[in-house]
Amino acid sequence: MGVEALELQGLSIRLGGTQILHDVTLNVPAGSFTCLLGPSGCGKTTLLRSIAGFAPPASGDIRLGARSIAALPPEKRGTAMVFQSYALWPHMTVAGNLTYPLKLRGVPRAEREARAEAMLEMLGLSGYGARKVANLSGGQRQRVALGRALIIDPPILLLDEPLSNLDAAIRRNLRGELRRLQQRLGITTIMVTHDQEEALAMADTIVLMRAGEVVQVAAPQDLYTRPADLDAGRFLGVDNVVVARPDDPVAGETLGFRSSDARIHAQPPQNSLIRHGTVQDCAYTGGGYHLQLASGAEVISAMSDVPVTPGSQVCVAVPTASLMAFGADQKLLPN
Amino acid sequence: MSTVHAPPSPLRGMLPGLLLIAPALLAIALLYVVPLARSVIFAFVDAEGGLTTAHLRTAIELYGRDLIFTVLVTLGSLALISVISIAIAGYLTLGATPWAVTALRWLYRWPLFIPFIVAGQTARSFLARNGLMNGLLIDSGLMDPALAQSLLDWRGLVLTFAWKQVPFVTLLLAGAMASVDRSTIEAARNMGAGRLRCLLQIVLPQVRGTLLVGLILSLVTILSVLSVPLMVIAGNPTMMTAMMAHRVTYYGDYAVANALGLFSYLITAVAAYVYLRMTLSQHKEGVR
Ligand SMILES: Nc1ncnc2c1ncn2[C@@H]1O[C@H](COP(=O)(O)OP(=O)(O)OP(=O)(O)O)[C@@H](O)[C@H]1O
Ligand SMILES: [Mg+2]
Numbered sequence: 001m002g003v004e005a006l007e008l009q010g011l012s013i014r015l016g017g018t019q020i021l022h023d024v025t026l027n028v029p030a031g032s033f034t035c036l037l038g039p040s041g042c043g044k045t046t047l048l049r050s051i052a053g054f055a056p057p058a059s060g061d062i063r064l065g066a067r068s069i070a071a072l073p074p075e076k077r078g079t080a081m082v083f084q085s086y087a088l089w090p091h092m093t094v095a096g097n098l099t100y101p102l103k104l105r106g107v108p109r110a111e112r113e114a115r116a117e118a119m120l121e122m123l124g125l126s127g128y129g130a131r132k133v134a135n136l137s138g139g140q141r142q143r144v145a146l147g148r149a150l151i152i153d154p155p156i157l158l159l160d161e162p163l164s165n166l167d168a169a170i171r172r173n174l175r176g177e178l179r180r181l182q183q184r185l186g187i188t189t190i191m192v193t194h195d196q197e198e199a200l201a202m203a204d205t206i207v208l209m210r211a212g213e214v215v216q217v218a219a220p221q222d223l224y225t226r227p228a229d230l231d232a233g234r235f236l237g238v239d240n241v242v243v244a245r246p247d248d249p250v251a252g253e254t255l256g257f258r259s260s261d262a263r264i265h266a267q268p269p270q271n272s273l274i275r276h277g278t279v280q281d282c283a284y285t286g287g288g289y290h291l292q293l294a295s296g297a298e299v300i301s302a303m304s305d306v307p308v309t310p311g312s313q314v315c316v317a318v319p320t321a322s323l324m325a326f327g328a329d330q331k332l333l334p335n
Numbered sequence: 336m337s338t339v340h341a342p343p344s345p346l347r348g349m350l351p352g353l354l355l356i357a358p359a360l361l362a363i364a365l366l367y368v369v370p371l372a373r374s375v376i377f378a379f380v381d382a383e384g385g386l387t388t389a390h391l392r393t394a395i396e397l398y399g400r401d402l403i404f405t406v407l408v409t410l411g412s413l414a415l416i417s418v419i420s421i422a423i424a425g426y427l428t429l430g431a432t433p434w435a436v437t438a439l440r441w442l443y444r445w446p447l448f449i450p451f452i453v454a455g456q457t458a459r460s461f462l463a464r465n466g467l468m469n470g471l472l473i474d475s476g477l478m479d480p481a482l483a484q485s486l487l488d489w490r491g492l493v494l495t496f497a498w499k500q501v502p503f504v505t506l507l508l509a510g511a512m513a514s515v516d517r518s519t520i521e522a523a524r525n526m527g528a529g530r531l532r533c534l535l536q537i538v539l540p541q542v543r544g545t546l547l548v549g550l551i552l553s554l555v556t557i558l559s560v561l562s563v564p565l566m567v568i569a570g571n572p573t574m575m576t577a578m579m580a581h582r583v584t585y586y587g588d589y590a591v592a593n594a595l596g597l598f599s600y601l602i603t604a605v606a607a608y609v610y611l612r613m614t615l616s617q618h619k620e621g622v623r
Contacts, residue, residue, distance in 0.1 A: 052525055074524040081525045087518035091540040100536075101526040152526065 003188055004065035004155040005030040006051065011060035013043075013050050020046045021212045023060070028156075028205075031186045033179065035199035038209035039235065044192040045084075047209070048158050051190070052081045064155060080154035084161045086145040088133040094120070094144055095129035101152045119147045122181075139170045146178070150185070157182075159191040163198065175202060196236055200224060208232055230256065230330040238324065242298050248273050252325025252333050259290065261322035262302035264314050272317040275300060279308050375600070378593035394594035402598055404572035408489050409557050409602075412496035413550050419501045420549070424508035425534040429520070447502045455566030458495040462486040462567075491567045492574070496557050504549035511545035512538055544617060551606045558599050575599060 006028040013021040020043050028034050036044045049055045051062060053074035062070045069077050088097050098116040107115070120126050123143040133141065142162060149157055162178070163171045179202050182189050193199050199206050200220045208216040208223065216228040227233035230241065238256040248255060249271060257273070268274045277293030277300060284290075289304045293316060302316045325333040381387040395402070423443055430436040446454070461467045464485035472478035486494070515538055523537045524530075539546070564574035575595055582592040 052521075054521055074521070075527045075529055077525075078527075079525065081522070083518045083522060085516070085518050087516065087522035089519055089523070089537060090516075100523075104527040104532070148522075148526070 003030045003186055006156055006188060006190070007061075007063040008047075008051075009061040009063070011047075011050065011062065012058045013046055013055050014058045015046065015055065019058075019212065020055075021050070024212075024214055026207060026214060026217065028188060028190060030188050032204045033182050033189045033191070033202060034205045034207060035203035036190060036192045036207050036209060037196060037199040037235075038194065038215075040194060042209045043212040044194070044209060045160055046212075048081065048160050048190065048192055051156075052079050052158055053077050078152075078154060079156050079158055080149035080152060081158040082142075082145045082149050082160065082162050084164065086141045088141060088144055088148070090132075090134055092133070093129065094125070094131045094133060094136070097133060097144055097148050098129075098151055101148060105152065115151060119151050123147045138166055139174065142166065142174065146181075150181075150187075155188065157187050157189045159189065161192050161194070164193070164195070171198075178202070208235070210235075226324065226332060228332055230254070230326050233324060233326075233332075240300055241326075242273075242275065242295075242300065244325070249320045250323050250325045250335065253328045254326045254330075256324040256326060257318045257322050259301040260303055262300065262316050262318045264291065264302060264304040264308065265317045266315070268315050269317050271320050273320070273323055275316050277314065277316065279310050279312050279314055282308050282310060371600070374593040374596050377590060378597050380590070390590040390594040391597070394591050394598075397591075398575070398578050398595060400572040401575055401578050402595075404489065405558070405575045406602065408492050408496075408574065409554060411489070411493045412500070412557055413554060415493055415497040416500050416504055416553055417546065417550060419497065420504040420508050421534070421539065421546070423501070423505045424512050425538065427505075427509045428512040428515075428538060429530050429534055431530075443505055444502050446499055447506070449499070451499060451560050452562040452566065454495055454499045455563040458491055458498070458563075459487065459566050462491045462494065487567055487569070489568075492564060495563050495567055496553075496560075499563075500553040500556065504546070504553060507545050507549045508542060511542040515541050544613060547610060547613060551610050554606050555603055558602060 006026075008024050008026040011021060011024040012019065024047065036047060038044055046055055050057055053069070053072060053076075057070055060070070061068050064077070064079075069079075089100065092100065095113070095116045098119055099112040102112040102115060116129065117126075120129055123146070125140060125143055125147075128136070128140070133144065136144065142165070146162065159178075163174055166174065175198060191199075191202065200223075203220055206216075206218060206220055206223050207214055208218075208228070210231065215232050216223060218226075223232075224236060227236050227238065230238075233256050234241075237258055239259050240262060241254050241256045244250075244252050244255050250273075255273060275293075275295045275298075277295030279291055280294050280299075281292040282289050282304075284307070289307050291302045291304055291308060291314075293300045293302060293314065295316075300316060308314060325335065327333050378390055379386055379388065381389060423439065427436055427440055430439075449457075459466075462485065463469075464483055464487075466485075468486070469478065469483040473480050473483065485491075519541070520533050520537055523533050528537065559576065561576045561580055564577040565580075575598065579592045579595045582588045582595065
């Protein structure tokens with residue numbers, strides 16, 4: 001079917017009398033990998049389901065390539081969705097799950113089987129065709145679900161937290177595999193996740209959502225270094241927020257930074273935010289020591305290469321490049 | 336304290352369990368197995384107490400046609416019941432018009448609360464040659480009065496049994512369909528399957544065990560209902576229940592009635608076998 005771009009224009013969704021999505025506008029370029037990132041309950045799944053046709057829009061339009069798909073029933077949209085629970089058909093074999101979408105499209109039997117075989121090969125599941133899906137492991141099911149979506153050559157692939165049910169090792173593995181596969185096939189992909197690490201590692205573009213609204217659309221590096229506001233920053237791991245002082249290297253109402261960027265120094269370095277404080281707690285975290293400091297009324301967390309005894313006075317410094325300045329309205333200030 | 340503790344006998348260990356199931360076992364034995372065995376035995380015993388197949392032969396000779404009629408009517412009813420219950424339960428599960436689904440959910444259960452005898456009576460006045468149905472059809476101009484015919488034959492039986500059993504099977508089926516993982520249905524629609532395909536190829540295969548249970552229970556009911564054949568059809572051939580009642584009340588001939596009963600047992604036994612085989616294979620799959 002070829003790769004197509006997706007466009008959401010002022011999309012609003014109401015479910016059970018409450019407004020879930022507010023006026024979402026979004027452009028997903030053809031062939032890109034876009035992640036929907038946001039806290040639980042912010043409407044990521046609902047957005048994906050509305051693209052697939054399972055949540056009728058109250059207003060707005062959904063366009064795939066040149067045509068509007070907002071009024072089409074799910075079976076006419078041609079989007080391929082991988083459900084969070086995989087939703088494999090339990091009464092069919094692995095091969096049956098892969099060939100059924102082709103059967104629906106009237107592909108002749110011999111070709112169906114050949115394509116299912118090729119897909120199993122690509123997914124690293126050769127020889128699993130005759131298995132019942134109930135007898136597969138979580139990772140294998142996830143691959144079958146992915147294969148079932150890919151086998152129809154969809155114009156757009158929708159993934160709803162496809163990796164969240166898996167343990168950390170398989171997850172990291174599949175993350176790379178999924179990304180490589182997407183790049184090889186060049187298929188327009190939207191993936192939902194609430195794991196920022198996953199989004200940063202995989203996406204071309206990240207769409208940050210909050211309470212049914214799009215807060216920020218940016219490339220991973222930009223989102224990580226320049227979150228749109230304090231709340232977005234907190235969601236992306238900015239765990240320190242201090243009130244700015246006149247002698248600080250950047251101006252703003254509050255300054256945010258990550259504890260991994262805050263280091264203990266004997267001599268305060270140049271070009272940095274400097275704070276003094278009393279160590280309250282020191283815990284080993286693998287790569288180094290994580291400290292909690294009391295600095296006046298503020299609590300700062302920082303990293304240190306060596307253990308520090310609680311109670312000692314230290315100086316913590318954050319390089320200017322790692323600082324984010326927020327205004328009185330909590331929005332990020334331009335630098 | 337010099338007594339040596341004997342190892343507890345296996346029977347001792349089983350005693351509480353045996354006590355617990357004893358009432359149930361006794362009830363099954365007294366109310367079910369004994370009468371069943373008696374009627375099976377008496378189907379083969381002649382007046383002098385010797386073994387004979389005469390009753391069986393008489394039963395086949397006199398009622399062979401009724402037997403085949405019974406089997407065909409039953410199969411016809413079950414086919415109609417399946418089609419209608421699948422359609423109703425499917426609409427309840429996949430229907431897109433909320434008010435229609437709600438209305439249907441309210442309506443379909445009513446026949447459950449109507450006794451068979453009343454159902455038979457209603458069918459009689461509805462399906463007769465000058466009954467309500469033909470009256471409506473003629474009044475509305477849909478049918479030529481000369482073509483009006485009575486449906487009080489095998490068709491009346493099939494319709495009445497279906498009308499009475501559809502709500503029951505639908506109730507079971509709709510419950511099972513409601514517990515099917517909805518995302519499997521959504522996945523099918525997402526892959527391009529329309530509603531009807533979803534029903535037949537995704538939902539139905541996942542609830543076929545429940546459908547089979549409903550049909551087997553309906554089969555047993557149809558084979559044991561006396562009032563419907565008595566009310567709906569007159570003359571020959573008729574259902575086996577009516578013939579058995581006739582044999583007993585008019586001739587006091589329990590032996591041939593027992594022989595007829597034996598055929599009912601055989602039919603239900605086949606159904607029970609199919610059912611057990613299926614549940615066992617499902618169980619095995621679940622264990623694997
Ligand atoms: N059918 C529905 N009727 C009413 N409200 C709903 C319905 N489905 C979802 N919601 C509400 O919509 C909001 C967004 O739900 P959604 O499932 O899209 O969240 P999510 O971002 O995917 O969260 P998670 O990360 O936990 O999966 C939630 O507050 C939820 O309660
Ligand atoms: Mg979700």
